[in-house]
Amino acid sequence: MNSSMNSLITTVTDSVTTALATTKPLFLWLSGATLGLLVVATLIGAVLAHRVRTPAGHDTVRNLNARIRSWWVMVALFAAAMLLGSVVTLVLFALLSYLALREFITLTPTRRGDHAGLFLSFFVVVPLQYWLVGIGWYGLFSIFIPVYVFMALPSLSVLGADTTDFLTRTAKAQWGVMLAVYCTSHAPALLWLDIPGYELPGALLLLYLMTVAQLSDVFQYVFGKLWGRTRLSPGISPSKTVEGLVGGGLTAVAIGTGLHVITPFTPLQAAGMSLVIVTAGFFGGFVLSAMKRDLGVKDWGTMIEGHGGVLDRLDSVVFSAPLFFHLTRYWFT
Structure with a gap:
């Protein structure tokens, strides 16, 4: 022992x-x-x-x-x-995906006919998607959920012979897996990118993505509280302002440009990548806010004090991670 x-x-x-x-x-x-x-x-x-x-x-x-x-x-x-190390990081993100998916499913009521699909999502799809990421099987991990899982979920649900709100239930299950598992898994996938001439560990690319995405959220909140006057869309997100979006977004882009030293990007390329992260992160948060308003809730959960649930913290990452990953892979590998 x-x-x-x-x-x-x-x-x-x-x-x-x-x-x-x-x-x-x-x-x-x-x-x-x-x-x-x-x-x-x-x-x-x-x-x-x-x-x-x-x-x-x-x-x-x-x-x-x-x-x-x-x-x-x-x-x-x-x-x-x-x-x-990368394995622990991968496990952490898999756990975050599991928790985020649980929050999503909790707020989108299901029926008995959905149970087989939900079991598949939590106990097969989550570990298998992250295993595919961990072994670097890009060809399969990039289509596993949007092709095979998207077909499997309604196929399993229809076996329950329950047609009540079938289309809505199927779409919710697919959307939950897409956001919580597929999109989120692209963040740790950065660890396995092989970029010629880039000798630093991929962990710094992941750190870059998370830093720019989260700082954009923070500075949009700060700028909005200090100088926000023009509400962007009160019906979707009452706290978001034009001043907060512009001021916070530009600040995050400036920081992302300065952090080009930990990436394979030039300062100009880093500015472009930061702008992609900030823009995608904004729409990620905006889309998920619209979903919450539709569901009649303020937060996805209460796990994180002051931040709501796990999905509330990942909302800017779920849209930005896939874009950042694929742009980096396409242009720099």
Whole structure:
């Protein structure tokens, strides 16, 4: 037992050492910068909590501090997964897909005839899709869900001989798998891209995608709260403003351009890629907001304090990850 434990500790230690060595100073620099931003944000939140006087101000600051606390947890989990290697990162994203799919299905009621398809989605499709990503089988992982699973789900449901809302139920199941599993799986797929002349680990490309996508969300929120006046679409997302979208989006693009040093892109190419991530991320969040309004809910879940559910945090990634992955693969591999 002791020898097994020592072997496990040695393996983990070697993985961390190797990850730190191969990422050179860049990963440590980015980790330090992220840690510094979180510390500053925490201090600002603490100061604001003592200074605001109005009930509305208290609600805003309370929401901000809840988001900051959640970011501490999410950044720690993501950094740990990246340091421990590609397999751990893949497992983390598979778990996120499972949880996101559960949130989606929970809010879109199903019938007995759907149970076989749901079992397939959770316990076959999720692990198989991420296994295909992990072995780098691009040809199959890119069509497995949109072709084979899309045909299998209605085929299994129709065996239940329940035609009530059949088209709606089938579309919801397909859409849930598409968003939570297929689109999300393109994020860790970046780890397996083989780009000529790019010697840094693929983990930095994944970090680049997540950083630009999430910072775009953060800065759109900040710009919207500080200077937002023109509501973009109150019926879909009351908090989104034109000023927040433009200011936050441009800021995220500027940061993405500056981070070109961890990518195979030139500064101009990084600016273009960042713009794609920001634009796709915005429409991802907007589309999922429209779905939530249709379902009559504010958030997809309550798992993450201040952020709603897992799908609320992945909404900007589900649209941007496939585009970023395929553009990178097409132009740079």
